[in-house]
Amino acid sequence: MPDARPLSGRIAIVTGSNSGIGLGVARELARAGADIVLNSFTDRDEDHALARQIAQDCDVAARYIAADMSDPVACRRLVEAAGACDILVNNAGIQHVCPVEEFPVEKWNAILAINLSSAFHTTAAALPMMRKTGWGRIVNIASAHGLTASPYKSAYVAAKHGVVGLTKTVALETAGQSITCNAICPGYVLTPLVEAQIPDQMKTHGMDRDTVVREVMLARQPSKQFATVEQIGGTAVYLCSEAAAQVTGTTISVDGGWTAL
Numbered sequence: 035m036p037d038a039r040p041l042s043g044r045i046a047i048v049t050g051s052n053s054g055i056g057l058g059v060a061r062e063l064a065r066a067g068a069d070i071v072l073n074s075f076t077d078r079d080e081d082h083a084l085a086r087q088i089a090q091d092c093d094v095a096a097r098y099i100a101a102d103m104s105d106p107v108a109c110r111r112l113v114e115a116a117g118a119c120d121i122l123v124n125n126a127g128i129q130h131v132c133p134v135e136e137f138p139v140e141k142w143n144a145i146l147a148i149n150l151s152s153a154f155h156t157t158a159a160a161l162p163m164m165r166k167t168g169w170g171r172i173v174n175i176a177s178a179h180g181l182t183a184s185p186y187k188s189a190y191v192a193a194k195h196g197v198v199g200l201t202k203t204v205a206l207e208t209a210g211q212s213i214t215c216n217a218i219c220p221g222y223v224l225t226p227l228v229e230a231q232i233p234d235q236m237k238t239h240g241m242d243r244d245t246v247v248r249e250v251m252l253a254r255q256p257s258k259q260f261a262t263v264e265q266i267g268g269t270a271v272y273l274c275s276e277a278a279a280q281v282t283g284t285t286i287s288v289d290g291g292w293t294a295l
């Protein structure tokens with residue numbers, strides 16, 4: 035009989051996990067038995083309530099630690115405050131869309147800091163903990179934009195390609211130490227962030243919801259279906275499993291065929 039809770043006794047930190055993919059990944063890791071540290075930059079009652087809900091639903095320990103992933107010191111403090119880290123999921127991310135010559139410098143800096151540099155800082159803080167216990171899993175949430183580009187997303191594409199490069203380097207530095215580092219590259223995932231873009235796109239293109247989703251948002255996703263946060267979470271659970279012990283330094287696309295085109 036397969037172990038229903040293979041991650042029991044493991045502690046997982048998921049950055050940017052009070053909504054969307056991060057929250058979905060945290061839930062799937064908890065369903066697999068991992069204790070959870072949720073994170074975002076806010077410190078509201080509802081953030082802490084999310085952790086309580088996961089603890090109750092999945093019978094694991096879960097807490098929420100506020101830390102701004104644009105701040106290198108806060109990134110490292112998050113890992114220290116967690117006290118231990120067997121599984122690190124670098125998920126926090128933001129987006130801004132603008133032609134390169136008009137791209138606001140502060141947006142470029144913020145995207146690089148939150149989407150790329152935070153993963154460097156949390157990884158640097160977590161690796162000594164993983165080496166001490168002799169086991170670790172680092173899962174970076176990159177994007178199809180870590181493997182291909184789209185116009186007007188210079189900072190995001192640069193950051194996500196950087197995440198893939200960081201992933202490969204960390205994998206080489208940890209090879210043979212029972213620590214793996216991989217990146218998941220989602221295509222479009224229906225998160226609240228993406229859902230909120232649909233009405234604007236309907237207005238801009240004069241299309242109904244189904245048409246705008248199929249023809250505009252999923253134009254490059256051959257399956258014409260969004261990926262789900264549960265599917266991203268399930269992929270993370272796989273990367274944390276024994277079956278994936280020799281999977282390291284690579285990317286797994288969950289993109290409905292986008293990068294096969």
Ligand code: NAD
Pocket residue numbers: 049050051052053054055056073074075101102103104125126127128148149175176177178219220221222223224225226227228
């Ligand atoms: P989201 O906005 O729902 O989630 C982003 C998370 O990051 C939120 O929890 C937010 O609070 C957090 N965050 C933002 N700035 C932060 C900061 N300074 N410090 C700490 N946390 C911060 O969006 P999402 O769609 O769930 O995106 C999550 C990740 O998945 C991102 O890295 C994104 O690039 C990636 N991704 C998303 C899609 C998609 O279609 N939704 C596709 C590919 C990759």
